[in-house]
Amino acid sequence: MALTGCSSSLPPLPVQPEAPTSKAVVTTLGQDLDKTDHRVGAALVAIERNADKPKVVVAESRLAQSYLPAPPEADVAFSMARAAKGDELDYKKQMDFGRKLATAVTLAWEKLEANQAEAARVSQLKDARIVELTAEVERVKKDAAANLWTMAAVGTAVLGALAMAFAGPKIGISLLASSAAIGAFPFIVESEYFGIIVGTSLALAACLGIYWLWDRVRDSANKSDEQPPPQV
Numbered sequence: 545m546a547l548t549g550c551s552s553s554l555p556p557l558p559v560q561p562e563a564p565t566s567k568a569v570v571t572t573l574g575q576d577l578d579k580t581d582h583r584v585g586a587a588l589v590a591i592e593r594n595a596d597k598p599k600v601v602v603a604e605s606r607l608a609q610s611y612l613p614a615p616p617e618a619d620v621a622f623s624m625a626r627a628a629k630g631d632e633l634d635y636k637k638q639m640d641f642g643r644k645l646a647t648a649v650t651l652a653w654e655k656l657e658a659n660q661a662e663a664a665r666v667s668q669l670k671d672a673r674i675v676e677l678t679a680e681v682e683r684v685k686k687d688a689a690a691n692l693w694t695m696a697a698v699g700t701a702v703l704g705a706l707a708m709a710f711a712g713p714k715i716g717i718s719l720l721a722s723s724a725a726i727g728a729f730p731f732i733v734e735s736e737y738f739g740i741i742v743g744t745s746l747a748l749a750a751c752l753g754i755y756w757l758w759d760r761v762r763d764s765a766n767k768s769d770e771q772p773p774p775q776v
Contacts, residue, residue: 557673560666561659570660574653584608690730697727 587608594600626634700723708716 557669558662558666560670561663566664570657574657577653580611584611587611686730693730694727697723699723700726 587604590604591601591608594604626638700719704716704719704723706716707719
């Protein structure tokens, strides 16, 4: 329930476009396409400017074709028929169609670049949301654990108060001290001094253990010294 409440309060993420999130993919492809278009266009300009040189025209034509995929035979036949006819009106219509097609391709490419930028932005928002939700889950877990320790401390304190009233202060004070330690436990664990606290506690426990062992050995030695000598 806590996690559901946290997630419902977050704003919805925008829809991510169907596009690559890496700018390098679009940039590299765009650079390759631009290079191809520029080389083909330059070869066609060379053909136009050297129309009186058949060898140059053929060489530049073959060079331009090397940058392009092989055209279908139907398109080749269409171009051959147009060349054989030599109608200026047909050329004008095809030139208008070519300009419109080039404009449409340019607009589509610009849209692809915009979608790529938006996809990258939304992807970054999703990554940030994942980090945010992960941190929220960890916070809820810590709060739940702290609440359990708090409830345990309250219960122990109640038992301590009852023990003070019915079993005497020795047991009651011990339970009250235990309740304080239980309530402080989660804060101690999360503290930056946790290692120091644990190390100090272990050192004190070791010292108490050594003292207890030394006291037992001393009591045993004193007890043996106090025994009366055997009767003859």
